[in-house]
Amino acid sequence: MNDAERMTATACDWLAGQQAEMVDCLKTLVDIDSNSYDKAGTDAVADVIVGWLEADGIDVKRISRPESGDILEAWLEGDGSDAGHVLMMGHRDTVFPTGTVAERGYTRQGDTAFGPGVADMKSGLVLNIFVLRALKRLSPLPFPVRALFTADEEIGSRDGTAFIREAASGARAVLNAEPGRISGNVVTGRKGGAAFLIEVTGKAAHSGVSHADGASAIEALARKIVRLHALTDYDSGVTTNVGLIEGGVSRNTVAPSATAQLDTRFVTNQQRLDLLAAIEAIIAEEDIPGTQATIRQTSGFLPMEPAMSEGLFARYRTQAEKIGFNVEGEFTGGCSDAGTTASLGIPTLCGTGPVGAKMHTADEYCRLETFVPRAQAVAATIVSLAAEPLVQP
Incomplete structure (x- = not known):
């Protein structure tokens, strides 16, 4: 095995044993109201995330915001070389009004979880957290990895966009953990x-x-x-x-x-x-x-033009096949923060979170059995970028 293969195996082996803890973390986040206009709620989600990351020795910077939820940026250092970082993104806010959790909080039926924001995108937040934790076990990383947790995507990222642009500056790739499509696919283009x-x-x-x-x-x-x-x-x-x-x-x-x-x-x-x-x-x-x-x-939101995802998607699909699942790319009319980074000319892939559906409705759900393999695919994709950097279109 070469270095990249050893690092991938280490990360994926660790993630393979984290399913139960991932689900517990998802329940914790879903049971916190965090409407885009509820700063106390989005900051309460931030408190939990900071606690989890710092407990695992991961550095987190918290930027206080006067009206929107605070901005969180976590990072793992690289090996000291002057190499562009990989950025993972996710938003803590949901469309559901404060008080929704009291009416219908997190529930589970077999491998399906329900609750406000369970797919869009608290499951994606959990996935990114566990990918960070997996990569933390690889020392040293060949390049830095950063993760940004914003709080106003559902209302247009009016505050978050500037921080996304800054965090993405100099990045070699961006992976945005919006929910995977119900088909199991990732998003390779957005309006x-x-x-x-x-x-x-x-x-x-x-x-x-x-x-x-x-x-x-x-x-x-x-x-x-x-x-x-x-x-x-x-x-x-x-x-x-x-x-x-x-x-x-x-x-x-x-x-x-x-x-x-x-x-x-x-x-x-x-x-x-x-x-x-x-x-x-x-x-x-x-x-x-x-x-x-x-x-x-x-x-x-700026568009995520499909050309900006081609190379990164090919890399992700290869890693997914090695892990054991097939995936294709899909275009969607919905917008996301992935359009911001793609429009900066940075290879960007969206919909890398666990599979979910019926977002923004009372029937929203997440397929829990997709947590581990999709987290493994993200971790493996990030590691693969060390062996063969992407060529930007």
């Missing part, structure tokens, strides 16, 4: 997305007495919505959707104001730029004399 708030102002008037004196913000917004929706192109993967609208003061008043929330999705960064330009042109036009519209982006 990007951006959300916008559109505000239109007009002029109020009595709709019966002085209708002509008014300028309807609602009518202006309606005309813009038709044109915004016309930007959808299913063949290219671009979609636009105004999902919420508000406006007016009464039925018999020409509306002086109206607002809308727009969701957009795209496959490539060039599509994003083209789409934003088209949207801005629509908003700038005065559809109704006397009205004016503005637009503000409220959140966004």
